[in-house]
Amino acid sequence: MPLLPSKELLNWAEKRNVAVAAFNFNNYEFLDAICRAAAEMELPVILATSEGAIKYMGVEVIRGMVESSIKRYGITASLHLDHGRSFETILFAIRHNYTSVMIDASDKPYHENVRLTRKVVEIAHPLGITVEAELGVLAGEEDEISAKESIYTDPYQAQRFVMETGVDMLAVAVGTSHGAYKFKGEPRIDLTRIRKIRELTGIPLVLHGASGIYEEYARKLGMEDAKGVPDAILKKAIEFGVRKVNTDTDLRMAFKVGVLETLREYGGIDPRKYLGRGREEVHKMAIRRLKVIST
Ligand code: G3H
Ligand code: 13P
Numbered sequence: 504m505p506l507l508p509s510k511e512l513l514n515w516a517e518k519r520n521v522a523v524a525a526f527n528f529n530n531y532e533f534l535d536a537i538c539r540a541a542a543e544m545e546l547p548v549i550l551a552t553s554e555g556a557i558k559y560m561g562v563e564v565i566r567g568m569v570e571s572s573i574k575r576y577g578i579t580a581s582l583h584l585d586h587g588r589s590f591e592t593i594l595f596a597i598r599h600n601y602t603s604v605m606i607d608a609s610d611k612p613y614h615e616n617v618r619l620t621r622k623v624v625e626i627a628h629p630l631g632i633t634v635e636a637e638l639g640v641l642a643g644e645e646d647e648i649s650a651k652e653s654i655y656t657d658p659y660q661a662q663r664f665v666m667e668t669g670v671d672m673l674a675v676a677v678g679t680s681h682g683a684y685k686f687k688g689e690p691r692i693d694l695t696r697i698r699k700i701r702e703l704t705g706i707p708l709v710l711h712g713a714s715g716i717y718e719e720y721a722r723k724l725g726m727e728d729a730k731g732v733p734d735a736i737l738k739k740a741i742e743f744g745v746r747k748v749n750t751d752t753d754l755r756m757a758f759k760v761g762v763l764e765t766l767r768e769y770g771g772i773d774p775r776k777y778l779g780r781g782r783e784e785v786h787k788m789a790i791r792r793l794k795v796i797s798t
């Protein structure tokens with residue numbers, strides 16, 4: 504099966520009232536673990552790379568690894584550009600056979616966000632490429648920009664934005680943030696807002712910063728104050744219209760636990776020993792996330 508546009512995966516999720524898991528990866532170990540998990544669960548998956556991931560791996564290497572991995576595991580997948588900040592980056596991804604792109608102009612004024620998103624839709628849609636945009640600003644680090652405060656997505660503005668741009672899926676700011684420290688007190692996600700945005704736009708919504716930050720991993724890494732989105736809340740968000748759930752940090756934490764635990768006992772120099780254990784932990788975590796997100 505060739506790489507599909509994310510839209511086809513979203514349609515699959517829509518019919519089942521679940522979401523598609525979008526996993527970020529930065530190397531072979533993560534990609535292999537994610538694809539194997541998707542194959543074992545018989546679920547589709549969105550393979551996402553940020554601009555930083557493209558810089559790190561090189562776009563040809565990404566393409567080669569992704570195409571051979573989906574063939575090897577026989578999975579249904581799309582290749583997605585995560586947080587593309589400029590029109591040039593979007594063109595670059597499209598030229599390199601990405602089947603799905605995110606134009607993230609959420610830090611720009613509304614009209615500029617609309618203008619840029621529409622421009623991306625105009626070029627991507629005739630090629631059958633799915634487009635994600637973002638409205639509102641998540642708190643914390645978003646790749647190279649950082650927002651101190653989150654600006655929640657306004658449902659009526661979202662409705663207008665979708666009509667004006669023709670975008671396929673919309674990332675919303677509803678209380679999550681990227682990374683391992685999402686909440687100071689109790690985790691709070693504005694579920695009512697999700698429901699309202701969904702009602703008014705009628706399109707699939709995307710939850711960024713959705714990692715669960717599971718306690719056993721946080722403890723092993725000495726990240727006691729880390730806090731994520733509890734599974735039960737994520738399930739509710741999906742019930743209310745989230746159709747793509749992004750996970751990066753959970754995989755990163757799982758990988759680090761695997762590598763650290765191996766290196767504590769293993770005195771050798773074979774990278775397959777410790778990277779392999781990291782890969783096993785990413786695989787376990789990907790299965791765990793797929794169960795919450797897509798079943
Ligand atoms: O949304 C951000 C993702 O976690 C990617 O992070 O820019 O460090 O690759 P990155
Ligand atoms: P986490 O940091 O919660 O894993 O979110 C990742 C993300 O939103 C990637 O775009």
Ligand code: ZN
Nearest residue numbers: 681711712749
């Ligand atoms: Zn994100």
